[in-house]
Amino acid sequence: MSGRLSMLSPRGLDHGLEDLASPSPLITRQRVGRRQHRLRTNRRARRMGRLAVVLAVGTGLLAAGALGVGWLLTAPRFAVARVEVRGHARLSPDEIVAASGLAPGVNLFRVDPRVATLAVETLPQIRRAEVIRTFPNRLTIVVEERRPFTLVHAGRLHWIDEQGMPVAQEPRAVAVGLPVISGLSPEELAAAPGEPSERLTAGVSLLRLLLRSGSPLTSQISEIDVSRKEGPVLYTVDGIEVRIGTEEWEARLGRLLGVLAQVASSGQAVSSIDLRFRDQVVLRPVVR
DSSP: OOOHHHHHHGOOOSSSOOSSOOOOOOHHHHHHHHHHHHHHHHHHHHHHHHHHHHHEEEEEEEHHHHHHHHHHOOGGBBBBBBBEEEEEEESOOHHHHHHOOOTTSGGGGOHEEEEHHHOOOOOOOOEEEEEEEETEEEEEEEEEEOOOOOEESSEEEEEEEETEEEEEOOOOOOOSSEEEEEEEEOHHHHHTOOEEEEHHHHHHHHHHHHHHHTTTHHHEEEEEEEOOOTTTEEEEOOOOEEESSSOOOHOOOHHHHHHHHHHHTTTTTEEEEEESSSSOOOEEEOOO
């Protein structure tokens, strides 16, 4: 009897009592849900903490950057001490600096080299320019001036360069080694800095063709008149009018050289030579 009691007593069992009832799914889900909620809350808190740190650092950097930029734009160390000009010949440094809009004392970081360069290149005498910033406090304007090529008669005498751009007026009567271009109005020449007119371009092209070929005609022609619709008209130093039309200039100039040689050897006085026809040359003798 005592053995049965001993076997039935919990103290006599070698293992714990089994949980004979199954746990409720609702209770199980409640335990797991609370754990997941705590994990999500912790992760969210960590993300928010990291974001706060990043925002704080970014705000600090922006504030430091703003202070740094403000210091650069106002520091006396970067105030331009002088503006140097290089490459000038006919224009004075003061004229070039005035056109650029730059001046000593301006902050080097406030200078826009592109804007200043474009301002200098508006001068008719300047072909190209470059503005160079040298830290901490120096500006240099490097220019290439237009070189006089020949004279144009447009009410007054004007020097132009090889692109037909006006360079400067010529108030004196001067001897030039190249033919003078005539037949242009003052208004037409004044518009040339934007884009040379078709007639001025034709005169310059014809003159460059003479130089490129090395023809002796360069010294025998005194004037190129571009006023006529049928093309440029040349005038020799002897006063002979030469019509060459609007095309085939190279071939016609070659023929002109031979015709002038024949006229000179014959002793015949000629007032005009017409080379516009393909197979013939028309000479007009001087009427006495």
